[in-house]
Amino acid sequence: MTVLNVPLGDQSYDVLVESGALARCGTILRDALGDASGRRILLVADHAVAETHAEQVAGALEGAGFSVAFATIEALESNKTLDVHQALLEAAARERIDRSGAVVAVGGGIIGDLAGFVAASWLRGIPVLQVPTTLLAMVDASIGGKTGVNLPLPDGALGKNLVGAFWQPVGVVSDPEVLRSLPARERSCGLAECVKHALIADWSLLEALREQAPGILDGDVAACGSLVARSAAIKVNVVGADVREERGAGAGVARAFLNLGHTFAHAIEPLPELGLKHGEAVAIGLVAAGACARALGDWSQVDCDELRSTLEACGLPVSVKGRVEAGQLIKRMGWDKKVRRGNLSIVVPTGRGSVRMHEAPERDLLLEGWRAVGVSGD
């Protein structure tokens, strides 16, 4: 069992990683809220796990004395919208979730982000317990309190996570047993965020990932559990140091570092013709960010090659397959949340296990990043 504390004063919470932890969700929420009597819970479940893991969580909540209303959502980026957010708020009204209640999110990052935003906005905010069921959500999305939805942009594609709120959970319960049912492609997606954590803070994790990837892709639950504990610890350290992503360039540990690869990834992820999942877009974005570091003289070709071989060992793409043009993608990067006063900034590696913010990157540098992942244009 691993317990990681996110130290945020009166908003502090624990991230629990333990086999069989789903059965403890009821007592964990009861401890967080003080008691269960009269409290009604909106359990927002990914439809893929509604009849399995979410049922188990509902049973644990009822066993601890809560009453539970169930809402099920299909985990699609196209459902991470204000319309679905509103439908969930209407469900909260219909089910009479009052201020003594809470939201429990059972699913991957899509459900966690959406349900977290419902909790942040219903009655101006009620508690949320995150119960991640994908590797990606366990190591990354469930921790740190970023919630939100996508918004259609003028070019017709979705802008990622443009509407939302920081809303810290009262706890995160990660049970590696639930990963048994996760498809191999989704395991790969989770590994992409672990690679990102390795580049930010712990280069030795890259080598561990190359060794452990086959077992994890095969569904080795013990290997998944120890990877979740190690990778989630990196995220906990970063968000504990900069809770609302307020630190800029020059800060020791900035939460914005967690956006490594994401400014590139968010430009391609919503394009339906590419068919990329979030973790796959992140993998490509990491390669692009690595190429920028090489162009800036901060990374060697060996570093770039090690990154690529790790991503490939994790079953992840390292280039874009499909017809897109770099100019179009650079325009999409302009809608990134890190744009300030009209200027973009990107996160780039500076060494083995360290990164920095690079503000107002030259267009040529961005083109270099896109070229490295097979996208040409000017």
Ligand SMILES: NC(=O)c1ccc[n+]([C@@H]2O[C@H](COP(=O)([O-])OP(=O)(O)OC[C@H]3O[C@@H](n4cnc5c(N)ncnc54)[C@H](O)[C@@H]3O)[C@@H](O)[C@H]2O)c1
């Ligand atoms: N809030 C944050 O800090 C943060 C960080 C990283 C990513 N994200 C967001 O997370 C989302 C991606 O999350 P994700 O990769 O978890 O994707 P996801 O939520 O789409 O889940 C991936 C797929 O796995 C299925 N699934 C989930 N759990 C399962 C299980 N145990 N068994 C079988 N199938 C299961 C889902 O139905 C879905 O088809 C993106 O929207 C991204 O923007 C948020």
